[in-house]
Amino acid sequence: MSLPEHIAIIMDGNGRWAQMRSRPRTYGHIKGTRVAKKIITSCSRKGIKYLTLYAFSSENWMRPKGEVSLLMSLLKRYLHKETNNLVKENIFFETIGDLSRLPEDVLAAIAKAKKATSQCTGLRLTFAISYGSRWEIASAAKALARQVADGTLDPEDIDESLLNAQMHTYPMPDPDLIIRTSGEKRLSNFLMWQAAYSEFYFSETLWPDFTELDLDLAIGNYLKRERRFGALTTSQNPTH
Ligand code: FPP
Numbered sequence: 268m269s270l271p272e273h274i275a276i277i278m279d280g281n282g283r284w285a286q287m288r289s290r291p292r293t294y295g296h297i298k299g300t301r302v303a304k305k306i307i308t309s310c311s312r313k314g315i316k317y318l319t320l321y322a323f324s325s326e327n328w329m330r331p332k333g334e335v336s337l338l339m340s341l342l343k344r345y346l347h348k349e350t351n352n353l354v355k356e357n358i359f360f361e362t363i364g365d366l367s368r369l370p371e372d373v374l375a376a377i378a379k380a381k382k383a384t385s386q387c388t389g390l391r392l393t394f395a396i397s398y399g400s401r402w403e404i405a406s407a408a409k410a411l412a413r414q415v416a417d418g419t420l421d422p423e424d425i426d427e428s429l430l431n432a433q434m435h436t437y438p439m440p441d442p443d444l445i446i447r448t449s450g451e452k453r454l455s456n457f458l459m460w461q462a463a464y465s466e467f468y469f470s471e472t473l474w475p476d477f478t479e480l481d482l483d484l485a486i487g488n489y490l491k492r493e494r495r496f497g498a499l500t501t502s503q504n505p506t507h
Contacts, residue, residue, distance in 0.1 A: 268490045271443035273317035274310060275465070277457055278303060280449025280473030293337040298475035300341050304349065309479045311356045311390040313486075317439055318392050321457050325365065325399030339373050342396065346376040350383050357389035363435035364398030391439065398435075400459035407433035436461055444489045446482075448474045464496050 281295030288294070303320060310318045323338055330338075346360075353360055360380045369377075377396075410433045414420035431437060441461040447453070450471045454462060468485040470477065 273442045275319040275442035277447040278474040284473040284475040322394045343376045346380045350380045357387045359387040360384040361393045364396040399456040
């Protein structure tokens with residue numbers, strides 16, 4: 268087994284981490300941003316090709332106004348402060364999600380980071396922002412339905428690869444390894460289409476406490492697994 272080509276992370280537990288310290292939940296998000304920065308650099312230096320981080324879900328819009336605006340400003344500040352470093356590390360920055368709901372200043376920071384890193388050929392870093400799988404799949408269905416309605420697509424031709432090409436992640440490969448921190452064992456509307464054959468790693472560590480060592484543990488655990496994608500292994504297969 269070789270290193271995972273694509274790692275996706277659900278960075279969970281910021282709120283609990285802060286509450287355990289009698290601090291506002293937003294304090295956990297601030298610490299969580301620093302951890303994200305470290306993990307991004309670490310993945311880049313390890314030679315991971317794709318890293319997708321669940322930074323803000325479609326459902327996170329329902330959180331208190333103050334928490335939503337803090338998360339938005341953290342995203343903006345991260346991009347302002349880090350874009351030069353991303354370029355230095357040869358990291359290409361990308362987003363998935365419904366950006367139409369984002370404030371203008373955050374959109375501007377995203378556009379700037381995308382432009383600055385557009386020639387980078389190293390790690391492909393994707394922030395899932397205002398992202399939800401059900402929304403993504405519904406958007407894909409809508410796009411294909413439009414093509415059927417205008418006569419450019421025969422419904423009989425709709426198959427997995429056509430639907431896949433409408434996903435925001437296209438043409439990225441599916442995640443090999445999905446990590447979720449904080450002991451929760453849910454996908455929470457993250458990459459549901461793309462996770463069909465992903466390996467899952469659940470860490471008890473809260474995201475603000477997550478270190479490079481925890482990342483190494485997750486990758487080490489992944490490397491010990493055998494992926495069959497629904498087929499048999501060579502030793503199980505009588506034709507071999
Ligand atoms: C889940 O913790 C985390 C989030 C909703 C946001 C994740 C965002 C960051 C780590 C900061 C922004 C990221 C970048 C890369 C700039 P939670 O609040 O649901 O924790 P809880 O389950 O303990 O309440």
